[in-house]
Amino acid sequence: MAAKVKITIDGREIEASPGDRLLWAALDSGIYIPHLCGIREENHPPASCRLCFVEIAGMPNPVTSCTQPVTAGMVVYTRSSQVDRLVRRGFQLLLSAYHLRCGECPKNHTCEIRRIAKERGLKLRVKDLRPLDRDLPVDASAGDFVYDPNRCVLCGQCAWACRHRAGVGILGFVRRGMERRIATFGEAPILASGCTRCGECVKACPAGGLTFQKEASG
Amino acid sequence: MPDVENHDELRQVTEILQRHSLEPGNLIPILQEVQEELQYLPREGMRLVGRSLGIPEVDVYSVATFYNQFRLNPPGRNQIKVCLGTACHMMGGYIILDCFERRLNVHEGETTPDREFSLERVACVGCCTLAPVTVVNEKTEGKVTPTRVDGILAGLGFKKDQAAGKVEAEV
Numbered sequence: 001m002a003a004k005v006k007i008t009i010d011g012r013e014i015e016a017s018p019g020d021r022l023l024w025a026a027l028d029s030g031i032y033i034p035h036l037c038g039i040r041e042e043n044h045p046p047a048s049c050r051l052c053f054v055e056i057a058g059m060p061n062p063v064t065s066c067t068q069p070v071t072a073g074m075v076v077y078t079r080s081s082q083v084d085r086l087v088r089r090g091f092q093l094l095l096s097a098y099h100l101r102c103g104e105c106p107k108n109h110t111c112e113i114r115r116i117a118k119e120r121g122l123k124l125r126v127k128d129l130r131p132l133d134r135d136l137p138v139d140a141s142a143g144d145f146v147y148d149p150n151r152c153v154l155c156g157q158c159a160w161a162c163r164h165r166a167g168v169g170i171l172g173f174v175r176r177g178m179e180r181r182i183a184t185f186g187e188a189p190i191l192a193s194g195c196t197r198c199g200e201c202v203k204a205c206p207a208g209g210l211t212f213q214k215e216a217s218g
Numbered sequence: 219m220p221d222v223e224n225h226d227e228l229r230q231v232t233e234i235l236q237r238h239s240l241e242p243g244n245l246i247p248i249l250q251e252v253q254e255e256l257q258y259l260p261r262e263g264m265r266l267v268g269r270s271l272g273i274p275e276v277d278v279y280s281v282a283t284f285y286n287q288f289r290l291n292p293p294g295r296n297q298i299k300v301c302l303g304t305a306c307h308m309m310g311g312y313i314i315l316d317c318f319e320r321r322l323n324v325h326e327g328e329t330t331p332d333r334e335f336s337l338e339r340v341a342c343v344g345c346c347t348l349a350p351v352t353v354v355n356e357k358t359e360g361k362v363t364p365t366r367v368d369g370i371l372a373g374l375g376f377k378k379d380q381a382a383g384k385v386e387a388e389v
Contacts, residue, residue, distance in 0.1 A: 172280045
């Protein structure tokens with residue numbers, strides 16, 4: 001392992017390995033940066049949630065910290081008016097297509113969405129975007145867990161977990177644009193698609209898309 | 219769908235696979251060739267392609283549903299294309315599409331079980347003054363109304379309770 005280098009995040013000096021991605025270096029040092037799609041083990045992060053923006057001294061625009069490698073002497077700011085604007089809008093766009101209803105959600109208070117809203121003081125109610133209520137059918141075929149595509153943020157964590165942690169690979173993105181969703185081959189029920197019910201996808205889900213049945217009833 | 223046909227399709231897919239080196243990068247050329255030969259991508263064919271290339275089946279499905287050029291249902295003997303370009307959209311093209319969907323009892327992009335009619339949406343056919351436009355077997359129908367939808371279908375030999383009957387027969 002390469003020698004540690006010092007970087008400064010929000011005025012705090014922390015140690016990190018050069019080449020590590022900034023998001024994880026910050027999180028390891030207890031500095032929170034909102035993120036949904038980031039996968040630590042993945043060398044080519046999708047950078048699709050657009051929530052982990054930071055400003056780095058010397059760079060003209062905010063960058064996604066999940067794709068940014070650490071270099072010695074880097075000076076990072078996790079908050080700035082530009083970053084806050086980007087994160088707020090990205091978060092609102094996600095929520096406009098998200099069936100919130102926290103009271104009915106099995107992951108109420110434990111999901112990453114609530115955490116981001118709390119950490120950054122963002123509102124969960126989106127007023128200036130037309131909500132996209134897709135009203136997709138909920139898939140409870142697996143028994144142990146439930147897949148609600150209406151509470152999916154399309155981060156891709158479940159598909160990655162299904163492929164790399166479980167080694168099964170039945171989940172993936174299908175369709176395009178507004179129709180994009182996580183599904184199985186032919187959009188068949190999860191159980192009928194060769195699911196081993198290992199639950200890795202449910203553990204990986206940061207939102208209310210995949211929840212254990214236990215949580216649902218309790 | 220008869221098994222013989224299915225078997226035939228799979229044999230054709232196998233032949234196409236033999237002409238390519240089996241690496242994930244060749245997925246799209248292979249799918250394009252399958253579609254060229256079969257006019258659509260059969261489900262079992264997509265599974266076979268996925269297995270042969272060593273990628274999850276859902277990845278094949280993902281690519282096939284991402285690109286508009288791929289169709290997952292065989293084209294019908296009569297192809298109905300409803301225009302939903304800007305002008306047609308403003309003139310209620312989606313109402314016409316809905317009419318066809320209800321009459322034929324299929325969704326956009328699907329084919330009736332007897333393979334007589336397939337329904338598609340297209341972006342613009344280039345005669346916006348006639349909006350809303352529907353192209354039926356290469357023939358352009360302009361200023362389509364829900365009544366005209368019935369007329370078009372009747373002209374193609376579609377019987378009113380045909381679709382409903384089909385569903386009952388299936389159940």
